[in-house]
Amino acid sequence: MRILLTVAYDGTNYFGWQRQKGDPVPTVEQKLYEACNSLFRKDFELIGASRTDRGVHALGQRVVLDVDTNIPVERLPRALNSFLPEDIVASGAELVSDTFHPRYDCVKKTYRYRILNSEYKNPMERKYTEFVHRPLDVEKMKEASVYFKGTHDFKGFCSSQTEVKSTVRTIFDIAVEKNGNIVEIYVTGDGFLYNMVRIIAGTLIYVGLSKIKPEDMGDIIASMDRARAGKTAGPEGLTLMKIYY
């Protein structure tokens, strides 16, 4: 039986999604693995859709679970939640075909990046935002964001640790919204390179601070030069929102 789970987590206290070999550190996958172990008490397999980094959050992580169980699929989230710590929540489960793969069958993903733009930090937002003290020009950020749409080689917008054949990706949609002193960037694409959303966010922050002009964004993307993009914004502001199949 192949089940597709939806999983939400506060990434603050985890070394990212993926289970580590050797010295175990707390990861979300590890906690989910332990919860499944306690619940099923038999063999199972887990495959996560997205390897979120240390400190990154998720509201819509997807995980394939292969297990032979009598628990009705609609009751699985609650059953798992009784074994999960309070910062990880199973929030959905559905049956999928045996050939379904959570990574290969993904057609697009949406990430959100949150920025707190205010004179002082808000302690309630410290784990869920990047803090920017100087006022951001959100109109400029909106103007600049448009350049990311479409298919580009995002070589300049990924960490040097990236090991992939192609750095070409398509961004279907990007939106910058302001609500009070919170600025949110929503990005939807067919896939993202290592640190790509955080570098896009860091670059848009530079635009908002007038360190980069919106009309230069096209050139900066085309240059494929990491040095011309902004800093990699912190993991706290990033949330994996949704994976589409």
Added chain:
Amino acid sequence: MRILLTVAYDGTNYFGWQRQKGDPVPTVEQKLYEACNSLFRKDFELIGASRTDRGVHALGQRVVLDVDTNIPVERLPRALNSFLPEDIVASGAELVSDTFHPRYDCVKKTYRYRILNSEYKNPMERKYTEFVHRPLDVEKMKEASVYFKGTHDFKGFCSSQTEVKSTVRTIFDIAVEKNGNIVEIYVTGDGFLYNMVRIIAGTLIYVGLSKIKPEDMGDIIASMDRARAGKTAGPEGLTLMKIYY
């Protein structure tokens, strides 16, 4: 020199505002006291405006600080923040007269109560909301909230631990707002009894769950009977937003 500070905190890890005698437990006042000690290295006095409970948050706590210092008042927040833990932030400072008192001179206060109303918990909201699983009828909550406005004896809306001469208070304004799956209640009044906002929130949740009819709210308030109001909603959802002078 009498200085009026604005202080924000995430109350999650504190036993409320007030410093405790005897066995010290972490409180916000205690941490602020220690930060002032480290910064000024001389005698000072602190008077907080509001004794928030364990787990309750604040964005607009006000604190009078009596100290003889050469630090310009506009630089005080940053100077204090360098000694404060990351879940407490000084976010304002102004000079006030020697006769100013943060409690007696208060003319009104605004609290916010946040509710997460969704099928599953959101781990990122677990410390900042009350979780309600069944759907809330927000229109009914709005209807019911109107009955709280005005001057009433709120004897039925306070903890039995309340020790005050009068349980009469005036609510100037109350609003119930829904944003996505977050329901927020904003209450502004001349003062609040012990647990009063949390009992109002708990009662409005009962209204939203159709356990109490909106049109019965007037009678329930007039009855002054704690048993007719709703449960005391948890501290996580409560934030002291603003104190007016």
